Amino acid sequence: MANTMENPEKILIARGLTDAQDRLITADDVLAELQENCGGDLPGVLAIPELLNLVEQSREMGLRIAREFRAYDGAEEVSGFVRIHPIDEEIGGGCELLIENWLRRPPKARSNRELAEQLDAVDRAAAEVIARLDEEQHVQLLDAAAHDVSEFVAGVSADPGKVWTDYVKLRGVAHQQPLHWRLLDGVQCDVPGSDRSWRARLLPIGFAGNAPRGFELLLVADQPTIDTKGAEETQYSPQTRLIGSALTPVLRQPIARIIANAETIRAKLAGPLKAEYSEYAGNIAAAGQHLSAMLDDLTDLEVVEAPSFSTIGEKVDLVDAAKRAAGILGVRAQNRSIAIDILDESENVIAKAEFRRVLQILINLVGNAIAYSPEGSTVTIATAENYAGVVSVSVSDEGAGIREDQADKIFDKFERLGRESSGGPSAGSGLGLYISRKLALAMDGDLTFAPASANSDAPGAEFTLTLSAAE
CATH class of the missing domain: 3.30.450.20 (PAS domain)
Structure with missing residues (x-):
């Protein structure tokens, strides 16, 4: 052959x-x-x-x-x-x-262009300074997340519109600026006020003939950021930044491939298979999904613990957000014969918050309620106008609940309190409630816990998100 x-x-x-x-x-x-x-x-x-x-x-x-x-x-x-x-x-x-x-x-190999696009995506995710340049490399917009580039940001603000190389010091480049963008893509540079070494990426945006219409400037640090403000104040660590931003896009594709292949084997789509091997494949897929969820949590952790993190204020219909969360998790609830009941769903309860963050919190709360509830039970979502200027949405379940001595720890980072879902050990990371409460506080609200019932046999749990009412 x-x-x-x-x-x-x-x-x-x-x-x-x-x-x-x-x-x-x-x-x-x-x-x-x-x-x-x-x-x-x-x-x-x-x-x-x-x-x-x-x-x-x-x-x-x-x-x-x-x-x-x-x-x-x-x-x-x-x-x-x-x-x-x-x-x-x-x-x-x-x-x-x-x-x-x-x-x-042989399978078709990835082209050089595909490999280059993947590297660009990794650098874009890891960049701590992103700027928009015009066709002559003048700075138009600037977005900086790292705390050690404040001097650089101040320099751009004080004298805007200059070529980006005027604000940094290039290493190993003696020629007069501006150089052709291809010669500057990947160059090492020093950023004023930062002790770290930086790498510049110039990604063209559109072309007019052979010349780019503009550029996306990425400044990627060779070392993770070091927090000089104290962990108690910002809780923004080098390890969080490295895992949450730099490694997540690199790991996402191979993890997704592992899950897809394992599911194919588990379902015996590639041919007959012994039952025990199909079960092994199911365990592999579950482990891959757990790892993927961990990456999502670490990425969110990086976002909420960044010193510059903030949310936007918009009108959010809490009833609509509750319906969307219930719809997203409906199949998961149905698989365990759990009903999701939305009280007063015809009413409009409008909060001042950021919709996607409210939805993120509700998905986490409803997902936990489904995981820790017995089959055949009900998860209830209720919205209310508490008093003047304050609205709320609560999620309650009929599970085993949380002991009184554990209630104070429920929102701690990486805290799972030894909880187990009715389907076995919880695959949670212990970050969901911590991140949800950080999001609630960032929206000038709060996330609180209380037992859902006075019945000691099945007290359940109730989590309530309170927010400012929209004017």
């Missing part, structure tokens, strides 16, 4: 035969090899999902099918044109497969 990793291999015809249970009974060598690479046996249920789907259609409808197909055997991409002929049930049923123009080639 030819080396398919160097040159595509084209085979004119490959034949196979399936029975009435869609098991591949006989097959030419190349088809048998693909069957085994996809996890199947010979004889055994057809393990190539694309071909299995077509065979089922042909057998059930009793029609001949001729169609192109594509498959992946774990190392190479396979494509071809398959003709499927159903066999009369009186002589055994099943189908005859005739594959023409069979072609095997």
